[in-house]
Amino acid sequence: MSDAEMLSPERRTLLSRLSLALGTVAAALVGVPVVGFLLAPLFAPIAQKWRTVGTAQSFQKGETVEVRFEDASPVAWAGVTGQTAAWLRCETDGSFKAFAVNCTHLGCPVRWLASAELFMCPCHGGVYYKDGTVAAGPPPHPLIQYQVRVRQGQVEVLASPTPIT
């Protein structure tokens, strides 16, 4: 190859940088939509929906029962995982409290012991009183509460995102 046909060092440097830049642009054209798609759940508005869990008369005063309802952001293919639950307490004055079933330690499902009026977590032994405050064990916070309202005789719980404490 003659000297005339050889690229100058400056031109080679330019072409190298140009090739790398074009590759970066191509990667960005593919990568930005992919990353955006994967990160989309982080930017979605908080989904909250009122779900009816029963008539006010169907809950006995002083009792705590599990109520099941559709979660706030179900997708068509979720199947049973589109359902969620809460512990609903009907106070002696007729008002209601709804507790998340998730232990605030690590999110395991707490069980209600009606006779002892305690919530107990099977994973690491967290215990809560009937008002959701911590009674024993490692939980750092009281049970998370959902908003509850009674409309036209129906008890409604505000279905919310899975609590992350």
Added chain:
Amino acid sequence: MRILRTVWEWFDARTDASKMIGPIAKHPVPRNTGWMYVFGSATLFAFLIQVVTGIALATAYVSSAGQAFQSLSWITNTAFLGRLLRGMHYFGASAMVLLVGIHMIRTFLTGSYKFPRELNWVVGVLLLGLTILMGFTGQLLRWDQNGVWSTIVAAEQAGRVPLVGHQLARFLLGGQTVGGATLSRFFAYHVFFIPAIIFAMVGLHVVLALRHGISEPPSANRPVDPKTYRAWYEDMLHREGVPFWPDAAWRDAVFGLLVVACVVFLAWKFGPPALTSPPDPTIIQAYPRPDWYLLWYFAVLAQLPHGTESVVIVGAPLLAGVCLLVLPLVFNRGQRAPSRRPWAVASVVLIVTGVGVLWYQGEQSPWSPDFNAKPLTGAVAQGSPEVVQGAQLFHNQGCEYCHTIAGNGGKRGPDLTAIASRLTPQQLTLRILNGGNNMPAFASSLKPDDVTALVAFLNTRTLGDGASGGASQ
């Protein structure tokens, strides 16, 4: 045979395959590497088992939150060889975790991470992390009760990361709740993302091993000096090296076959982990636990001092990872022989013993309430009507979930078999009403008569026959 040879020669003439693979297969390695050097290749064999069985399982597994459980049940209970295949995938994962750990310990104890193989150690540490991630995401793909709740536990732990914890948790869940998007994400992580990174890392690991050569067995008389090591190593290989294939590779083949045979046998004998209930988040009677290789971490989380969880959950893995990654950068020269590195040996003994003890603790889980405790019967619950009532209350009030009496009940709280020999009725009453020492107070949930009956029952629990007597008033 002649046809095969002709086909191979035709293929080789056009691809130069023998010229490419031959030098790699026959590259010189130190003499006397022995059986201690088989664990790396065995880990690769285990990974290949995972790839092959995983691809087969993926042909039938439906990665939809609403149908994954049913498809896995079908694979396990109906499909031809499905149970065996799932079992192989499970025991292959177990083998991979075990072997990568042994390989790492061997590399550490023989100082093989020192110059010039520092980067290979770093890649190995990343592969260890990826292996654990594969194990965890694979457990979630069972998508039964345990899978769903383990996902929530994982998100909860991610949520402890400062500043971006909640975003990280949402990213893991693929949304704001466990649902349709969650399983699809974990399926993609488990089947595409993480294996792709593992393939790349394994490739780099092997390339680096070929580039720097397999470390020779350590000798106390030969500390590593980065200035002279390369020349010495090349000279040693030139003088006494042997070709990897077949002089050293036969041991890898023998041990690899042993690993594969063990995996198949265990899968045939014990089958895959049983699927629990369907993945319905409204079924509260769940007890999410990790697979055996993370049980020790499960135990750590249970025994952390109050208020330190967030620091440990985030800080401990970070600190461990950083320590492992910087290890070869800080200690890249000097002695390799275990006999001259007592601190290295001691640290391995300490870590292995610690993980072993924690694993046993995780297996026993004494901190978990025993919800299956049966009501007390027989001699334990006999006596006056008040005592009998107290024994019933001991079960009904959940005391028995945390306390053992005569071998029945949980182990979260103290054993109360002979509690009357330690506490008076007044002390028992105070303890029941006020709680304390990690015990709930029962003052608001027990009637006075119930407290009296409960104390009467507990007061029968002495070191003697347990049916009468009690502590002095």
